[in-house]
Amino acid sequence: KQEVTQIPAALSVPEGENLVLNCSFTDSAIYNLQWFRQDPGKGLTSLLLIQSSQREQTSGRLNASLDKSSGRSTLYIAASQPGDSATYLCAAHNNNDMRFGAGTRLTVKP
Amino acid sequence: GAVVSQHPSRVICKSGTSVKIECRSLDFQATTMFWYRQFPKQSLMLMATSNEGSKATYEQGVEKDKFLINHASLTLSTLTVTSAHPEDSSFYICSARGSGSEKLFFGSGTQLSVL
Numbered sequence: 001k002q003e004v005t006q007i008p009a010a011l012s013v014p015e016g017e018n019l020v021l022n023c024s025f026t027d028s029a030i031y032n033l034q035w036f037r038q039d040p041g042k043g044l045t046s047l048l049l050i051q052s053s054q055r056e057q058t059s060g061r062l063n064a065s066l067d068k069s070s071g072r073s074t075l076y077i078a079a080s081q082p083g084d085s086a087t088y089l090c091a092a093h094n095n096n097d098m099r100f101g102a103g104t105r106l107t108v109k110p
Numbered sequence: 111g112a113v114v115s116q117h118p119s120r121v122i123c124k125s126g127t128s129v130k131i132e133c134r135s136l137d138f139q140a141t142t143m144f145w146y147r148q149f150p151k152q153s154l155m156l157m158a159t160s161n162e163g164s165k166a167t168y169e170q171g172v173e174k175d176k177f178l179i180n181h182a183s184l185t186l187s188t189l190t191v192t193s194a195h196p197e198d199s200s201f202y203i204c205s206a207r208g209s210g211s212e213k214l215f216f217g218s219g220t221q222l223s224v225l
Binding site: 032034036038043044045046049051089091093097098099100103 | 203
């Protein structure tokens with residue numbers, strides 16, 4: 001059974017800093033790995049999707065990497081802004097099953 | 111921790127039939143539930159948000175008459191795909207949130223294949 005862990009659980013940084021969020025998974029036989037953000041009162045917003053054959057994906061200030069062999073993914077946020085404050089979740093998609101990490105609550109202080 | 115149970119995990123059906131997917135919160139009262147779907151090689155997309163006792167709010171492009179969502183109790187929400195067609199084949203997943211909490215708990219998903 002896949003287990004997904006996210007570290008840290010919470011992170012507070014000053015505006016402008018670059019930061020890295022970590023996601024680890026126990027079963028490397030994944031179809032894909034996704035990163036989401038969750039804003040208060042809302043559902044998930046998909047940020048980046050990395051297929052199992054890919055090693056990274058980029059969108060604007062976000063870059064996500066995937067290392068299946070080590071069971072790790074990272075989400076890099078460059079030049080953080082207060083609007084980036086949210087909870088970030090990763091999810092590993094295996095056969096008929098998607099497992100989410102518990103999330104990292106990010107606060108970017110002005 | 112809180113658990114959300116989603117059933118079935120996999121369903122194969124013939125075109126034209128209806129399929130019901132259940133999402134249950136096992137140890138908390140889920141005042142809000144979200145339904146998502148993911149097509150192959152695409153990102154997970156929100157379909158609808160349902161609050162217990164109210165009509166679901168559907169995202170743009172999601173047909174409410176085709177994807178019937180019922181959230182009649184604080185522990186159960188159902189998604190019924192009516193008159194399913196092969197293009198409805200997708201991975202469906204629910205998430206639930208309790209009153210006053212921002213934390214989401216997820217079902218493990220349902221893989222729907224329509225022949």
